[in-house]
Amino acid sequence: MTQIAIIGGHGKVALHLAKILTGTGHTVTSFIRNPDHAADVTASGATPLLADVETLAAEELADKLTGFDALVWSAGAGGGGAERTYAVDRDAAIRSMDAAHQSGVKRYVMVSYKGSRADHGASSEDPMFAYYEAKAAADDYLRAKDLAWTILGPSSLNLDSATGKIEVGADVPAGETSRENVALVVAAVLENPATVGRFIEFNDGETPIESAIAV
Numbered sequence: 001m002t003q004i005a006i007i008g009g010h011g012k013v014a015l016h017l018a019k020i021l022t023g024t025g026h027t028v029t030s031f032i033r034n035p036d037h038a039a040d041v042t043a044s045g046a047t048p049l050l051a052d053v054e055t056l057a058a059e060e061l062a063d064k065l066t067g068f069d070a071l072v073w074s075a076g077a078g079g080g081g082a083e084r085t086y087a088v089d090r091d092a093a094i095r096s097m098d099a100a101h102q103s104g105v106k107r108y109v110m111v112s113y114k115g116s117r118a119d120h121g122a123s124s125e126d127p128m129f130a131y132y133e134a135k136a137a138a139d140d141y142l143r144a145k146d147l148a149w150t151i152l153g154p155s156s157l158n159l160d161s162a163t164g165k166i167e168v169g170a171d172v173p174a175g176e177t178s179r180e181n182v183a184l185v186v187a188a189v190l191e192n193p194a195t196v197g198r199f200i201e202f203n204d205g206e207t208p209i210e211s212a213i214a215v
C-alpha cells in the first residue's frame, strides 16, 4: 500500500484517479483549495486536505507532504488568465517539486500535455501562450530535479468513459483522450518504475495501457 498525494484533487482527472487508486489499495490524500469540494473528494475514496498551492511556500507544502510516497500534480489554472496560469501551472508546480524533494517524496507524476516543450512555437498573441510557457518551464524543472519523475502528455481531454486503451508516442498525431483514461495512465505509471524519467505522450487508441506504456 502506498500513500499518494494528488494536487488539484477536485479536478476531473483527479477524482477518477482517487477512485482508481483507493480501489486498488492505496491511500490517497487529495489537496484542494475549496472546502465545498471536500464531500466529492471523500466520495472518491480519498481524504481531502485543504491547501491552496498558489499561496503556500515550498517549505509549508513540504510539511504537508511528509510521509507520502508519491505526488501527482493534476492541478491547473484552467484558462484563468496569464497571471494565474503562471502562478499555478508554473510557479506552484515548481514549488511542489521543491517541496516533494525537501520532504522526501520520491515519486512525482506530472499531468502535462501532448507536445509540451520550450520551443512550442506559439506566438505571444496566442491565448494558449502562457499555458505552453508555464507547462514547459515546469516540465523542464522537473526533468532536472532529483525525483523519480514521469511526465504525462495527454492530448485534448474529453469526458468519455475510459476505454483502457491508448496510443503512445511523440510522432502519433494529436487527438483526444478521456480524462478517465488519463487517470488510468497515472495509476499505471505509478505501478511501473520503468516509466521513471520518461515523457509519455498519448491519445486514446487501441493498445491496452499497461502495454502502451511499457518501454
Ligand SMILES: NC(=O)c1ccc[n+]([C@@H]2O[C@H](COP(=O)([O-])OP(=O)(O)OC[C@H]3O[C@@H](n4cnc5c(N)ncnc54)[C@H](OP(=O)(O)O)[C@@H]3O)[C@@H](O)[C@H]2O)c1
Residues within 6 Å of the ligand: 007, 008, 009, 010, 011, 012, 013, 014, 031, 032, 033, 034, 051, 052, 053, 054, 055, 074, 075, 076, 077, 078, 088, 111, 112, 113, 114, 154, 155, 156, 157, 158, 179
Ligand atoms: N483541457 C485539456 O484538454 C488538457 C489537455 C492536456 C492536459 N491537460 C492538463 O490536465 C490537467 C487536469 O485536467 P482536468 O480536466 O482534471 O482539470 P480540472 O478539472 O480543471 O482540475 C484542475 C484542478 O486544479 C485545481 N487548482 C487550481 N488552482 C489551484 C490552487 N491554487 N490550489 C489547489 N488546487 C488548485 C482546481 O481547483 P478549483 O476547482 O478550486 O479551481 C481544479 O480542481 C489540467 O490542469 C491540464 O494542465 C488538459
